[in-house]
Amino acid sequence: MKCVIVWGNIQESTLCFLVFFNEFSTLYWIIHGGHRLLSEVMDVLYWILLGPKVENRPKYYGREYHGMISREEADQLLSQAEGSYLIRESQRQPGTYTLALRFGNQTRNFRLYHDGKHFVGEKRFESIHDLVTDGLITLYIETKAAEYIAKMTINPIYEHVGYTTLNQEPSLRKHLTQSPEAPDGPVSAIDGCNAEERLTSLVRRATLRESDLAPKYEKVHNFKVHTFRGPHWCEYCANFMWGLIAQGVKCADCGLNVHKQCSKVVPNDCQPDLRHVKKVYSCDLTTLVKAHNTKRPMVVDMCIQEIEARGLQSEGLYRISGFSELIEDVKLAFDRDGEKADISSNAYEDINIITGALKLYFRELPIPLITYDAYPRFIETGKITDPEKRLEFLHEALKLLPPAHCETLRYLMAHLKRVTQYEKENLMSSENLGIVFGPTLMRAPELDAMTALNDIRYQRLVVETLITNEDVLF
Numbered sequence: 001m002k003c004v005i006v007w008g009n010i011q012e013s014t015l016c017f018l019v020f021f022n023e024f025s026t027l028y029w030i031i032h033g034g035h036r037l038l039s040e041v042m043d044v045l046y047w048i049l050l051g052p053k054v055e056n057r058p059k060y061y062g063r064e065y066h067g068m069i070s071r072e073e074a075d076q077l078l079s080q081a082e083g084s085y086l087i088r089e090s091q092r093q094p095g096t097y098t099l100a101l102r103f104g105n106q107t108r109n110f111r112l113y114h115d116g117k118h119f120v121g122e123k124r125f126e127s128i129h130d131l132v133t134d135g136l137i138t139l140y141i142e143t144k145a146a147e148y149i150a151k152m153t154i155n156p157i158y159e160h161v162g163y164t165t166l167n168q169e170p171s172l173r174k175h176l177t178q179s180p181e182a183p184d185g186p187v188s189a190i191d192g193c194n195a196e197e198r199l200t201s202l203v204r205r206a207t208l209r210e211s212d213l214a215p216k217y218e219k220v221h222n223f224k225v226h227t228f229r230g231p232h233w234c235e236y237c238a239n240f241m242w243g244l245i246a247q248g249v250k251c252a253d254c255g256l257n258v259h260k261q262c263s264k265v266v267p268n269d270c271q272p273d274l275r276h277v278k279k280v281y282s283c284d285l286t287t288l289v290k291a292h293n294t295k296r297p298m299v300v301d302m303c304i305q306e307i308e309a310r311g312l313q314s315e316g317l318y319r320i321s322g323f324s325e326l327i328e329d330v331k332l333a334f335d336r337d338g339e340k341a342d343i344s345s346n347a348y349e350d351i352n353i354i355t356g357a358l359k360l361y362f363r364e365l366p367i368p369l370i371t372y373d374a375y376p377r378f379i380e381t382g383k384i385t386d387p388e389k390r391l392e393f394l395h396e397a398l399k400l401l402p403p404a405h406c407e408t409l410r411y412l413m414a415h416l417k418r419v420t421q422y423e424k425e426n427l428m429s430s431e432n433l434g435i436v437f438g439p440t441l442m443r444a445p446e447l448d449a450m451t452a453l454n455d456i457r458y459q460r461l462v463v464e465t466l467i468t469n470e471d472v473l474f
């Protein structure tokens with residue numbers, strides 16, 4: 001027995017794991033299983049070449065460590081058995097280590113690192129054993145199934161989700177014919193547990209798509225590398241997610257699970273789930289409004305409504321700071337209660353607490369209201385002296401903002417315009433408000449102190465122009 005690989009295919013009603021023996025020439029099928037099965041089989045199927053007792057063996061390596069032997073020597077040793085591996089110290093660069101692994105009748109050498117965990121690429125492993133297991137799976141899939149992988153994303157199930165659709169859609173059966181030769185041996189039905197798990201994730205997807213309540217803002221998924229426990233299937237292409245760890249990526253906002261390569265083609269239709277989006281402050285703006293099914297962040301709507309209800313005549317509105325501990329308190333109330341937060345005058349008598357909480361909300365956005373991407377264009381418009389031309393450029397720059405950002409900016413500017421209509425009482429002109437809101441709504445993408453300092457006057461000017469011309473710009 002030389003090597004083993006596990007393979008799953010959701011397009012077949014039976015989930016199959018193929019195990020390859022005898023130099024990959026004969027295929028055997030093992031009916032349903034999972035990583036437990038995989039590790040059990042793997043244990044017997046690859047070979048640790050035990051080295052001699054070597055002095056100065058790094059403590060995190062075991063008997064697979066052969067000390068400072070040459071590349072040729074390693075090759076010689078490994079040529080005895082496919083799937084065998086050893087670790088050697090580099091002769092050219094002592095103190096660095098190489099994992100030599102026999103695969104496809106070739107010895108492959110990987111620079112091996114250890115920082116508490118073992119790694120040769122981006123995945124990190126507790127043991128060399130896990131690293132080799134995962135490496136063999138990856139090598140196998142990449143060499144033997146490259147064509148299959150390339151075709152995986154061509155017929156995604158993503159657009160027509162739902163278990164029944166999946167089974168009936170003839171085009172989806174294409175993958176079947178690309179599977180290796182029909183195997184010998186029995187093929188039995190998928191075990192109920194796996195089917196159920198698969199069904200749940202697909203139905204969950206379908207339900208999410210049916211929701212029409214959400215505003216139609218586009219949102220990119222927030223994919224993070226993820227280690228799945230037990231067998232998992234990609235929710236984009238429906239194929240098995242292979243590997244021992246870090247088999248794919250998971251969206252931190254909506255929980256979508258896909259292959260890393262599929263994540264590049266998934267549409268920007270992330271629908272965040274409140275179970276994943278726990279905070280209001282310092283949460284991405286689009287994520288927040290999609291998670292709460294609102295047009296704008298509730299902090300913005302509620303604070304502005306509260307301020308306008310109390311009257312806009314208050315002197316130094318937005319300029320005077322409220323007591324910072326109470327502002328922090330409002331923030332906690334929003335984080336905890338969302339739209340149920342109590343910001344009435346019974347709770348916070350001083351209006352400057354509410355204006356302070358609104359400014360803090362904008363300051364804590366991970367991506368500013370005027371996004372980093374759009375920032376340079378806005379600064380450029382600030383440098384234009386001709387008022388007509390500046391408006392024209394500003395109008396174009398607004399198109400660079402994500403819709404939820406643009407809508408929130410429009411709403412805020414209309415409010416600030418109303419504030420300036422009480423300038424006689426509150427002493428807040430659009431110029432003054434520009435000074436207050438410039439650095440709050442616009443932040444330089446890179447923190448070059450000199451440029452940032454230079455930009456401040458343009459930030460003020462941009463916000464002032466937005467307030468004054470709010471009616472024509474939006």
Ligand SMILES: [Zn+2]
Pocket residue numbers: 220221222251252253254255256269270271272
């Ligand atoms: Zn998502």
Ligand SMILES: [Zn+2]
Pocket residue numbers: 152234235236237238239258259262
């Ligand atoms: Zn996929």
